[in-house]
Amino acid sequence: MLIVGQGLAGTALGLELERAGVPFAIASDGHARAASMAAAGLVNPVQGQRFVKVWRVEELRPFAEDWYRGVEAELGVTLWHPLRLRRLFANATEAARAARKLASGELAPFARAADGGVEIHGAAWVDLPALLTRAAERWRARGVLCAAAVTHAEVQADATGVVWRGERFAAAVLCTGRGVLAREFFPELPFEAAKGEILHVGGSELPVGHAVSRGTWAIADAPGRARVGATYEPGVEDEAASATARASLLASARAFVPGNLTVIEQRAGVRVSLPDRLPAAGWRHDARIGLFGALGSKGTLFAPWLARRWREALGGATNAWPDAVSVARSHASGGR
Ligand SMILES: Cc1cc2nc3c(=O)[nH]c(=O)nc-3n(C[C@H](O)[C@H](O)[C@H](O)COP(=O)(O)OP(=O)(O)OC[C@H]3O[C@@H](n4cnc5c(N)ncnc54)[C@H](O)[C@@H]3O)c2cc1C
DSSP, X not given: OEEEOOSHHHHHHHHHHHHHTOOOXXXXXXXXXXXXXXXXXXXXXXXXXXXXXXXXXXXXXXXXXXXXXXXXXXXXXXXXXXXEEEEEOSSHHHHHHHHHHHHHTTTTTTEEXXXXXXXXXXXXXXXXXXXXXXXXXHHHHTTOEEEOOOOGGGEEEETXXXXXXXEEESOEEEOOTTOHHHHHHOTTSOOEEEEEEEEEEEEEOSOTTEEEEESEEEEEEETTEEEEEOOOEETOOOOOOOHHHHHHHHHHHHTTSOEEEEEEEEEEEEEEEOTTSOOEEEEOTTSSEEEEEOOTTOHHHHHHHHHHHHHHHHTTOSSOSOGGGBTTSOOTTOOO
């Protein structure tokens, strides 16, 4: 098996294959442009202005926690950090909407009313940079990770597998995030990109392990520190930190995070989604080139579960992926 890209998707797939004893190699062009290195790693079961429970969250969230905790033991690094997340209302419409949903039981067991907002249960943040860095060290030491930018022309698929730079593999799975390779091999998929930026700030008086959100969120990840994010710029595809994002994130965080906030670091990345905001997994027509992508803004929750589905598919399972996340699903009706 050849995995292309070692962001969150490629790392999760590699770890699953390792557990299953399936031999694999990873070709990675490094982490400089990986969205996973910019991401906050937030797992939030109830999202958005409309207070919507994430797709299959009852199954995905416990799976993700078990999975990351298992990887912690394997890699010797702390990844899963539980959070007390308070979602503050930005206006009266949001308050009324949340009240309706809480009364109907639609958000149970993940939300309950709190002063000026909603308290979200089951939230956490995952240290994705630590996961990627530690896995890369291990795979580099074992000769599994190869530093290379794979091009479309180099990958030759035939009846028995895939050949890349003279080496034969049973198949290749593209875990390339916003990289062009997925668009070249899956031109029928209407990928959408959105740039995002986050700040690491000092001077926060939010207690460690607490997070607050009001459009912008703040996560207290260390004493006196917090991460604040994220901007969302549809159609923008660069990883340059911008002064505009820095100013707007700082201004909104200062409105609800106690303390004298100062910027320590700024990170930017590009999320890739499909119109229905669900991820994509599955084979191209020849069943030799696969895709594990379109993780959008919820990769932290989706990736472990999808990696397990991939492991099952590579073990011979048919229908490993529900239709809702299959690369073959239709996108004719647009977003939801
Ligand atoms: C600012 C920001 C905040 C976010 N916050 C959250 C959050 O709180 N929670 C959450 O769940 N999600 C969040 N996300 C989304 C999350 O980052 C993604 O869902 C997830 O990290 C995507 O992982 P990936 O492996 O698909 O892509 P990436 O992490 O981008 O990894 C792809 C890798 O493949 C490499 N690559 C590409 N092409 C090639 C090639 N041809 N050859 C070799 N290597 C190649 C790239 O260099 C990269 O290293 C955020 C994103 C951003 C930008």
